[in-house]
Amino acid sequence: MNRYDYIICGAGLAGVSSARILAEKGAKILILEKLSHVGGSVYDLLDDSGILVHKYGPHIFHTNNKKVFNFLSRFTKWNKYSHKVEAKFPECNVPVPFNLKSIEKVYGAEKAEDLLNFVKKEFGTDTVSVMSLVESKTPELSALGKFVYDNIFLYYTVKQWGKKPSEVDPKTTSRVPVRFSYDDRYFTDEYQGLPLESYTTMIKAMLSHENITVKTGIDALKRVKLENGKIYFDGEQTEAKVIYTGETDRLFGYCFGRLPYRTLDFKFETYKKDSFQPVATVNYTVSEDFTRITEFKKLTLQKKDGITTVMKEYPRRYEGKDGEIPYYPVETDESRKMYGEYVKLASDYPTLILVGRLAEYKYYNMDAVVARTLELFE
16 A cells, blocks of 8 residues: 555545546545446436436536636536526426516516516615515515515425424525526526536546546445554555545444435436426426426437436435435534534544545535635645
């Protein structure tokens, strides 16, 4: 093991970005990945019908961070897709985030113009949070805010996080925008899109460096052990730094308890038709057990006539069973306190570095993961 400067546990975006940055600085890297493939949650592949699908849920890259965009652009070109989402209503679908197009569909064009004038007068901006509308002294704006909260946010959150409606804190909508413009893009970042070929192709290009060795199908924690401030690899103490990207509670044998997560079950369906739905993602905010349906051809802009594949997402509590993947940290005062205990324990190991969504117990977007690795290792 003396020939490796770093052992990276996990070949997801955090691990792969770390590896590439360090390899270009001359470090020798060994990556151990439990799955049979690289890429982690951004892994994509062709299904049996020839449609490029995202195995672990849809991933749309978006950022305002030019440094992150330039770094990833070294390994892929982009299809410049701008994500659009609609919410399923009984009468019609409406664009999300709620905007003037949505308001016109629900209330009509004349009422939309009135609401726009009220917003300009009271807030002086064309983007207002749902809670600001709910708390508005203008009755019409308050009614709009309550409508969006109840029909777009509340029950979707109930399904996503497994809460009762009474348990959803209205203050969590503080960042949920209502746009009084006709911009119906889900994200407004300067740089948006998906890799022109695939995420998997991009990840493999990032790993294509003489200083990087990748081994898949290996559970790193069966070979990397932490004990009394020292790190062991295959039973021998190693001076290599360890970059860990998995669940921190698992790294330490759940000694302070299990951190809570939400996981997802996916149901893929293929249809012999050109198109299944009007936009890439339709949220089922009130009806159905699933939260959303994604049609992959509309994300990837893949041209394939007469067939399409969609995916339904069913959130549930993560139990740590074989095959389950923790996707969303459930951040509470208790879970943050528990994670803090694990961080204190990790500080006893000077050559251990925690990076990424699971290791840092924080829901990162893809660009934030890359920004974090650039911050740490450049």
